[in-house]
Amino acid sequence: MLFTKALILGIGLIGSSLARNLKEKNIVQTLAVYDKNKENLDKSKKLALADIYTDNIKEGVEDADIIIFATPVCSFGELAKEVAKYVKAGTIISDVGSVKQYSLQEIEKYLNKEKKVIVVGGHPVAGTEKSGPENGFSSLFKGRWCILTPDENSTPEAIAKLTEMWEECGMKVDTMDMAHHDKVMAAVSHLPQLIAYSIVGTVADLEGYEHKEIIKYSAGGFRDFTRIAGSDPTMWRDIFLTNKQTVLELIQRFIEDLIALERNIRWDEGDKMFDLFKRTQKIRKDVIEAKQDQPEHEKRIMEEMQK
Amino acid sequence: MLFTKALILGIGLIGSSLARNLKEKNIVQTLAVYDKNKENLDKSKKLALADIYTDNIKEGVEDADIIIFATPVCSFGELAKEVAKYVKAGTIISDVGSVKQYSLQEIEKYLNKEKKVIVVGGHPVAGTEKSGPENGFSSLFKGRWCILTPDENSTPEAIAKLTEMWEECGMKVDTMDMAHHDKVMAAVSHLPQLIAYSIVGTVADLEGYEHKEIIKYSAGGFRDFTRIAGSDPTMWRDIFLTNKQTVLELIQRFIEDLIALERNIRWDEGDKMFDLFKRTQKIRKDVIEAKQDQPEHEKRIMEEMQK
Structure with a gap:
C-alpha cells in the first residue's frame, strides 16, 4: 500500500x-x-x-x-x-x-x-x-x-x-516547471476549449437559421465542437480566469491568424490556404505518430462512456 | 437495378x-x-x-x-x-x-x-x-x-x-433550396472546419514552445482539432473559395463573439462565461438527442478506419 x-x-x-x-x-x-x-x-x-x-x-x-x-x-x-x-x-x-x-x-x-x-x-x-x-x-x-x-x-x-x-x-x-506547464496547457488545451465554446455560441445564435436545422446537420463538423463545448462550465470558467494572461495572449494570436485566413478567402488566395492546410495535415500525422490519437484507445473510452 | x-x-x-x-x-x-x-x-x-x-x-x-x-x-x-x-x-x-x-x-x-x-x-x-x-x-x-x-x-x-x-x-x-443549403452548411460545417485549420496553425506557430511538447500533450484538446484539420486541403480550399460571402460573414460573427469572451476573461466576468458554457452544454444535449453523435456509430466508423 x-x-x-x-x-x-x-x-x-x-x-x-x-x-x-x-x-x-x-x-x-x-x-x-x-x-x-x-x-x-x-x-x-x-x-x-x-x-x-x-x-x-x-x-x-x-x-x-x-x-x-x-x-x-x-x-x-x-x-x-x-x-x-x-x-x-x-x-x-x-x-x-x-x-x-x-x-x-x-x-x-x-x-x-x-x-x-x-x-x-x-x-x-x-x-x-x-x-x-x-x-x-x-x-x-x-x-x-x-x-x-x-x-x-x-x-x-x-x-x-x-x-x-x-x-x-x-x-x-x-x-x-509550473509556469511552463501553464503556457503549454494554454496552447494545447485552454485555447482550443475556449474556441469550441465560442463557436458553438456563435452558431447557436445566428439569426435566420432554425435551431433544429443546425442540430440536424451537426454531423457536418459542428457536432465535434459541441462535444468539446459540453464540458463542465464551472471547471472551465475557473481555468480561463486563473490562467488569464496566457490565455488572453493566445486569443490575440489566434484572432490575428484567423483574420489572415479571412483575407486569403476574400482575395482568392487559394495557394496560401492550401499551404496552411497541408501544414496542419502534417501536424495531424505527428499527433498520430506520437500515439496521442489512437482509434483503439478512443474505442475503449467510448465503450466505457456507453456503460 | x-x-x-x-x-x-x-x-x-x-x-x-x-x-x-x-x-x-x-x-x-x-x-x-x-x-x-x-x-x-x-x-x-x-x-x-x-x-x-x-x-x-x-x-x-x-x-x-x-x-x-x-x-x-x-x-x-x-x-x-x-x-x-x-x-x-x-x-x-x-x-x-x-x-x-x-x-x-x-x-x-x-x-x-x-x-x-x-x-x-x-x-x-x-x-x-x-x-x-x-x-x-x-x-x-x-x-x-x-x-x-x-x-x-x-x-x-x-x-x-x-x-x-x-x-x-x-x-x-x-x-x-440551394442558397439555404449553402447558408446552413457554412454554419455547421465550413466555419467549424476553418476555425480548426486556423487554431492548429496558430498553436503550431507559437514561438517559445517545443513542437514535440505540443504534440506530446495534444490529448489536452488540441488533438481533436488536428483531427478535423487533417482533412483534404484541396477540397476545403475549394469550399471556402466558392462559399465565400457566407463564410466571410460568419467569420466576422465568430470574431465578435470571441472578442466578447476575451473581454469576459480580462474583466473577470465569470458569470457571463458560465452562462455561455451552460448554453453550449444544452446544445450538446440537443445534438445527442437528435442522434447526431452516437458512440455506437462512432465506434463503427473507428473500426472501419482501423482496417
Whole structure:
C-alpha cells in the first residue's frame, strides 16, 4: 500500500476516476472522498467508490497521509483554509488542476504557511466532456501523460510516491516547471476549449437559421465542437480566469491568424490556404505518430462512456 | 437495378464510399470511375471498386444514365465542359459537393446549356478526415442526412431515383433550396472546419514552445482539432473559395463573439462565461438527442478506419 488514508476533495469525473484506481489497485488502505454536493456523495456511495463519504472537511482530513484537490481551481483557496485546520504534519498535498501557478499558490498560501505539509502539483492530462462521479472510469488515465510540477518545498519521496500512484493508474509521468506547464496547457488545451465554446455560441445564435436545422446537420463538423463545448462550465470558467494572461495572449494570436485566413478567402488566395492546410495535415500525422490519437484507445473510452 | 451505367467522377473518400454501395447493393449494372490521378485509379482497381477505371472522360461518360461529380468543387466547370461532349440526352447529373450554388451553376453553365440532361444537386453530409479511395467504406453514409437541392430543371423521376440511391446507401434524404443549403452548411460545417485549420496553425506557430511538447500533450484538446484539420486541403480550399460571402460573414460573427469572451476573461466576468458554457452544454444535449453523435456509430466508423 502506497498510502494509509487518502482524501480526494471533489468527486467529479477526474476525482472519481482516480478513486476507482486507488481502490481497484489497492493503492490506499482507506479512501475518503469529500464533496460539498450531497448528490455527488450519494452517487459515489452507490458506486462504492470509497470507504468514507463526507461533506465534513475534518472527517476527511484527519489522519490522511495524502490529500488530492480535485475541485474546480477557484475553490482551492477556500478549501485549503479548511484543510489547514486539521491536516497532520508531513501529509502530501497534491491536485489535479489544469492551471498550476494559481492553484499551488492558493494551496501554499492558505495551507502551508508553516511548511508543515509537502506540496507537489499534479495534472493528469486526460478527460472526457462528461462530468460527475457516474461518468468516471478507471481506464481514463491509461496511456496519457501526468505532469507533476514540484517546487522547492516538494521532497523527492513525495514526488516518487505520486509518480508511483499515477503510474499505477496507467499514466506516463513527466515533471515540468509550473509556469511552463501553464503556457503549454494554454496552447494545447485552454485555447482550443475556449474556441469550441465560442463557436458553438456563435452558431447557436445566428439569426435566420432554425435551431433544429443546425442540430440536424451537426454531423457536418459542428457536432465535434459541441462535444468539446459540453464540458463542465464551472471547471472551465475557473481555468480561463486563473490562467488569464496566457490565455488572453493566445486569443490575440489566434484572432490575428484567423483574420489572415479571412483575407486569403476574400482575395482568392487559394495557394496560401492550401499551404496552411497541408501544414496542419502534417501536424495531424505527428499527433498520430506520437500515439496521442489512437482509434483503439478512443474505442475503449467510448465503450466505457456507453456503460 | 436503378441504373444501367453509372459514372463517378473522382474516386476519393466520398466517391469510393458511394462506389462500394453501388456495387455491394446492386444499384447499378455497370459502374465506371474516372480520376485524372493514376494512383487513385490503381488503388480503386486493386480494391475492385468498379467495373471500368479510366482517366478518359469519353470512356466514362458514354452510355452513362447517371453521372456523379465527386471531385473538389473548383474542378466542376472544367469537367462539365468535357462531360458535355459525350453525354447522352436524359442522363441524370448529380454531385456530392459541399457548396451547392457554385457547383450547380458550373454544371448548368458548361454541361446543360441546351437543357439536354437532368441536373439534381446532392450533398451526402458524411465524411471522415481521411481522403483517398482506400479510406472509403460502405457504411460511411449510414444514418446520416443527404440533402438534395433540385431546381426548376430537375424532374420528379430523377429526384426519386437519387433519393432511392442514397436511401439504399443508408441515408435519410431531405430536399432544400440551394442558397439555404449553402447558408446552413457554412454554419455547421465550413466555419467549424476553418476555425480548426486556423487554431492548429496558430498553436503550431507559437514561438517559445517545443513542437514535440505540443504534440506530446495534444490529448489536452488540441488533438481533436488536428483531427478535423487533417482533412483534404484541396477540397476545403475549394469550399471556402466558392462559399465565400457566407463564410466571410460568419467569420466576422465568430470574431465578435470571441472578442466578447476575451473581454469576459480580462474583466473577470465569470458569470457571463458560465452562462455561455451552460448554453453550449444544452446544445450538446440537443445534438445527442437528435442522434447526431452516437458512440455506437462512432465506434463503427473507428473500426472501419482501423482496417
